[in-house]
Amino acid sequence: TAALRVILGDQLSRGVASLADIDPQSDVVLMAEVLGECTYVPHHPQKIAMILAAMRHFAQALTARGIMVRYIPLDDPDNTGTLSDEVARAVHALHPTRIIATEPGEYRVREAMRNWSTETGIPCEIREDTRFLATADEFAQWAEDRKQLRMEFFYRVMRRKHRILMEGEEPVGGRWNFDSENRKSLPETIEIPTPLRFAPSAETTAVIDLVAARFAGHYGTLDRFDYPVTAQDAEAGFADFLSHRLPQFGDWQDAMAAGTPYMFHALVSAPLNLGLLDPLDLCRRAEAEYAAGRAPLNAVEGFIRQILGWREFVRGVYWLYMPDYATKNALDATLDLPEFYWTGDTAMRCMADTIGQTLRHAYAHHIQRLMITGNFALLAGIHPDAVDRWYLAVYADAYEWVEMPNTRGMALHADGGIVGSKPYAASGAYINRMSNYCAKCSYDVKDATGARACPFNALYWDFIARHQDRFANNPRMAMPVRSWRGMAETKRIALQARAAHLRKALSEGVKL
Numbered sequence: 001t002a003a004l005r006v007i008l009g010d011q012l013s014r015g016v017a018s019l020a021d022i023d024p025q026s027d028v029v030l031m032a033e034v035l036g037e038c039t040y041v042p043h044h045p046q047k048i049a050m051i052l053a054a055m056r057h058f059a060q061a062l063t064a065r066g067i068m069v070r071y072i073p074l075d076d077p078d079n080t081g082t083l084s085d086e087v088a089r090a091v092h093a094l095h096p097t098r099i100i101a102t103e104p105g106e107y108r109v110r111e112a113m114r115n116w117s118t119e120t121g122i123p124c125e126i127r128e129d130t131r132f133l134a135t136a137d138e139f140a141q142w143a144e145d146r147k148q149l150r151m152e153f154f155y156r157v158m159r160r161k162h163r164i165l166m167e168g169e170e171p172v173g174g175r176w177n178f179d180s181e182n183r184k185s186l187p188e189t190i191e192i193p194t195p196l197r198f199a200p201s202a203e204t205t206a207v208i209d210l211v212a213a214r215f216a217g218h219y220g221t222l223d224r225f226d227y228p229v230t231a232q233d234a235e236a237g238f239a240d241f242l243s244h245r246l247p248q249f250g251d252w253q254d255a256m257a258a259g260t261p262y263m264f265h266a267l268v269s270a271p272l273n274l275g276l277l278d279p280l281d282l283c284r285r286a287e288a289e290y291a292a293g294r295a296p297l298n299a300v301e302g303f304i305r306q307i308l309g310w311r312e313f314v315r316g317v318y319w320l321y322m323p324d325y326a327t328k329n330a331l332d333a334t335l336d337l338p339e340f341y342w343t344g345d346t347a348m349r350c351m352a353d354t355i356g357q358t359l360r361h362a363y364a365h366h367i368q369r370l371m372i373t374g375n376f377a378l379l380a381g382i383h384p385d386a387v388d389r390w391y392l393a394v395y396a397d398a399y400e401w402v403e404m405p406n407t408r409g410m411a412l413h414a415d416g417g418i419v420g421s422k423p424y425a426a427s428g429a430y431i432n433r434m435s436n437y438c439a440k441c442s443y444d445v446k447d448a449t450g451a452r453a454c455p456f457n458a459l460y461w462d463f464i465a466r467h468q469d470r471f472a473n474n475p476r477m478a479m480p481v482r483s484w485r486g487m488a489e490t491k492r493i494a495l496q497a498r499a500a501h502l503r504k505a506l507s508e509g510v511k512l
Ligand code: FAD
Pocket: 264, 265, 266, 267, 268, 269, 270, 272, 273, 303, 306, 307, 310, 311, 312, 314, 364, 365, 366, 367, 369, 370, 374, 391, 392, 395, 397, 398, 399, 402, 403, 404, 406, 407, 410, 411
């Protein structure tokens, strides 16, 4: 063997850097299903099944192209259980002259990869991951002389660089951002299309059985697995979004409804992060829907901003600030993660619905992740390590490069304001405005201090009270701080008493 070309579970792209210039006569691709990657957090069984099934289909496609693949299944008796040991074992067996790999998506794996050369005694070339629209260096340069990093400005650089929704040097429609038109709350009756989902192939069913047997202790159900695990299915899923949901994506982007996990969202994050879809292609095709008059600008711009803007921005932040980022806890949050995050067993209807669908589908849309489970963790003061671990485990699309800046940064403000200039803290009123959760909740969203008062209310004011000095000078937080300070003392005492009661219940594991 000349070169051993390593492909990780989320590098399943035909054009991945480690496959460029492959010589099918002499090179071998290594892919390994390893216990270590399945258990470094207790991943949702559907996430594990999706990754392993996608790996197997990808390996088959390579073999069909005449490429030699050393594929190590999870239940191979000689499987060592870690990526590094599988690389060493392959080097020992095949005697390649060098290793070629692509930068991984997690710092932890990158550190391990950097040792592969010394561990095996042959050179290991680690190539840049070209599947992103900005390189880490490009982001670092952009960030260099800025006091504050703001997604919006990076997004404009990306729009210009890739010439997406541009008329010469100007944004199409005369504005860069139509977010203000994407905050409608949901009317009583609206038809939400059923998204195209995918029945497991025989190959995938075998993986599901394997995962059911090996990871029974992980939270989350496996009985309705419906993720795309090939580029072809992922493509069909995206085409379904373009024709049936994209036109309304903008209007209802921030809306939530009980029992309606997908709304008008694209459901592309899981296959996209695996490498089955290409981000620039998704942006161009959404743009073409606008050009053809099939989707309005607020929808198309909104969708493109998520991928060309947010996705690249959070990746840039991750690599710029790691490894420090993983220890940030700017608001000194200390509480353990309540057990109901793993079971959904809570009377808070918004939380039970979001967590319940997460266990059923390994999916929740952005506003649920940010304003329900994220917001609760922020207000209650749950330790960012525990919250990170939960998000990394339960979502099918979660890898640290994208999960951590969203969780620790955007949702918890634990990075002190790198990702977002203000915390996304909100009381029950916001949830009531953006969803239909509250009407049938056993808590009263209009009450803040009584025994049945919505927990978000007192926890919100207590959060403002605890952090008022930090936020008083933040122009976007000054208003709630002023409201708190101007409140009658009896009311403030009652709110803090209710919050203390809730926090005590949380720390003692009492059901809320
Ligand atoms: P859509 O709403 O249809 O958006 C289209 C695409 O835009 C997504 O597929 C995704 O690729 C991209 N996108 C949208 N928002 C973001 C964002 N904030 N950061 C990065 N990409 C974005 N996304 C992940 O891919 N993996 C994660 O582990 C993850 N963890 C998150 C944790 C928290 C606390 C929050 C608030 C958000 C997180 N997100 C994560 C971002 C976002 O919630 C998901 O990308 C989205 O819900 C995926 O569903 P969709 O494909 O239907 O998205």
